[in-house]
Amino acid sequence: MIGMISYLAFFSTMAAIFAIAVLGLNLHWGYTGLFNGGVVAFFGAGAYGTMILGGRADATVLGGFGLPFLVALAGGVVLAGMLAWIVGLLTVRLRHDYLAISTFGVAIAFESLTRNAEWLTGGARGLRGFPRPFEAAVGNNFVYGLLFLAFVLLVLVLVYIGLERLVRSPFGRALRAIREDETAARSLGKNPTRLRLTSFVIGSMIMGVAGGLYVSFYAFVSPQDLAPILTFQIWAMLIVGGAGNNRGAILGAFLIWAAWTASGFLLARHAPVAMQIYTGSIQYILIGSVIVGMLLWRPQGLLPERLETSAGPDRTRPAGTNTTATTNKGVT
Amino acid sequence: MIQHLVDGILTGSIISLGAIGLTLIMHMLRFANFSYAELLGIGAYSALVFDRLLAALIPFMHEKIGPLSLTWTLSVSVVLAMVVTGASAVVLDKLVFKRIRENAGPLSMVFASFGVALILRNIITLAFGHRAQLYSPDIAFAIVVSFDPLLLIKPDQVFVLGAALVLMLMLHVVLTRTTFGYSHRAVAENPDLAQVSGVRLSRMVVSVWVLGGGLSAAAGVFYGLTNQISPHLGHNFVLPVFAATIVGGIGSVYGAVLGGFIVGIASGLSLMILPSGYTPAMPFLIIIAVMLLRPHGLFGEELHR
């Protein structure tokens, strides 16, 4: 019984951490129409940043400053935000492709850094040893798991409320305006480049929060945790839940994480021994198929975006059908 | 120094081939296609299959050509692989991209291309295994061109460079000397006008995928011939190929050629300063530099939003 609850707590903690990252991505893709091809880099910046600042001292690496948990987490989030600011500054004014390519590039560059800069990131073996917040006060592992889950859920709720307020504020309306019709928004005095950049940085910082929570949960991080598949998982969560709908984003995170763990479990249990080293590939194909299938058949996701505009509350909009780019009169 | 430069030029010619196809597709269909590089993998592996098949059917053709490790069967297989890869690209367009193009915007296309890339790469892994493979089990000996500075060149490398240049020249002739080439450039510049000028768009979309698929298959085989093939081949080329198109300017074929060599040489030379672990990040640094200095690339039109 306790095993069951403790597994459920573990599962929910992971799902909630991913849900936070999905909320960040939703601000990018769902509300602003920005394509982030390197979610893992911003998640990773939060993770490594938090670990380096808050981790236990280790003679072989530069980090391990052992700063208080919240300070370390804030540092990780700022790092993710700075990374986004640099990339965004160079690309958000250009055609949408450039952001997609650059963010994909950031993820690759980030991976090279984590694998090679041993003095900073511990290289392939990663960084371990993070004083888990409030652990000393609790002692009991089972209770601690539940407490940590409660803490992650609290952060999730805070991020959710914050984002809901943000997208309903004039700032959020301006974001949707530039997503739908950039020329019109510009003529109303909106500055699309600055709005996009702000949204890109905020969304990436939210991904950084998720990364920071991830390392404090595992007390360990290595390049293995930040494989490119993480980006795909978070995308799949958003597209399944419904881009432009924060509740959908959270629903998608739980659904996809459940499907991922269940498929991993089933494959480990029932796949022939010879196939065991290929279970990852099968799971990757499933994730890819979910993404392509949703885009083909239900691009609005399970919970579509609600547009509370003059068009009435029932109108929905399939994700990514925005026609922002004026230069895109390609073949249709 | 000179060794890194020569290796960089060789890698550059392979990146150039891939970048030409990508820039053609990106210019005509207006989206960053992240699944394109997987076509290199499809090309490399289909050549492997054809090579084994032909070697079994007509063993006397499984002979090395001169000093190359390239066999007669493999050279036939390259052509077959180009056809198969072009056809797969067309099928992918029909199954996925065409339908998304008709119903949604360019961002959904980018998104879908990531999904397609993930599926393709892992299907290749399931079919051929994680392990890297070689076209020929024999070790191709490098020729010492000079001892000081030390410069080693494999005959295969010379062949690959030559073959890549010949393919580029052929494409150049097609684009600048045939009405088929004019139609291509016309559709890329202005699809509506091309249509009223009698160009059938759906045919041009098919042909751009065939061209892009064919070129990337050649790039994949050439890489395999001078290195090895693994399911990650495509993934490893995504960023270099994008960097080359951005350096050259999206839509510019000559830009892509030059961009490919620039990316290849820069990555080669970077080995003198940085450990090889950082090589995958080089194209990213090049992209950042282009964004700072000349966002629309060397020959590109301005592509602001």
Next chain:
Amino acid sequence: MTDAVLSVEGLTAGYVRDLPILRDVNLTLRRDTLCAIIGPNGAGKSTLIKAIAGLVPVSAGRVMLDGKPITGIRPDQMASLGLAYVPQTDNIFRSLKISENLALVLRRVPDRATRLDELYTLFPPLAEKRGDRAGSLSGGQRQMLAVAMALASRPRVMLMDEPSAGLSPKIQREVLDLARGLTEKGVSILLVEQNVKQALRVADHCYILAEGRNQIDGPAESILSDPAVGEIYLGGRRVGAA
């Protein structure tokens, strides 16, 4: 004998379904004449031309060319039916040479070498600059090239969308005179114009379009005297206005 070469019957069309820009438009172009469509901004003039060319979806009505229905044709098949279309802007391929622009449109013409010579004779400035990129041409020469490209397949009907847009008054006159001259060579022309005076100078017949509907039509020389014209332009009485 001036029979109808192109006729539009009850045409309803628009880019978005359920949101037609044109409603129930009727129009007849007689053989070897020039017919002008004029009307205020946003009247749907260009949309009408594009709908005939198959570039805008048609939801009701039909388009007949020589008595045969061509409604919603694939734009690339226009030339083989004897129809040509000169768009308003971006009507040449700037990155292609002049000779390449012409070679492209001539590739399906059986006697392309002869036809190319004819076109170069008709437009000497193009012959002179054949090796240059089309993007380097002046405004008037661009229109010349665009017309030459449309004429390549020897069309019976040519659709022109504001050929005078963005040109100096002198070049405007030249381009419209050129269009007028073509009607004597067996090309019937349907032309959209913003410049009413210039359009009426060269046209035989004139249609006035507003709010996506036919308003009035009549012979070019008498239409200006119709008191309704002023009202339509000033936003007064209109058929179909809300």
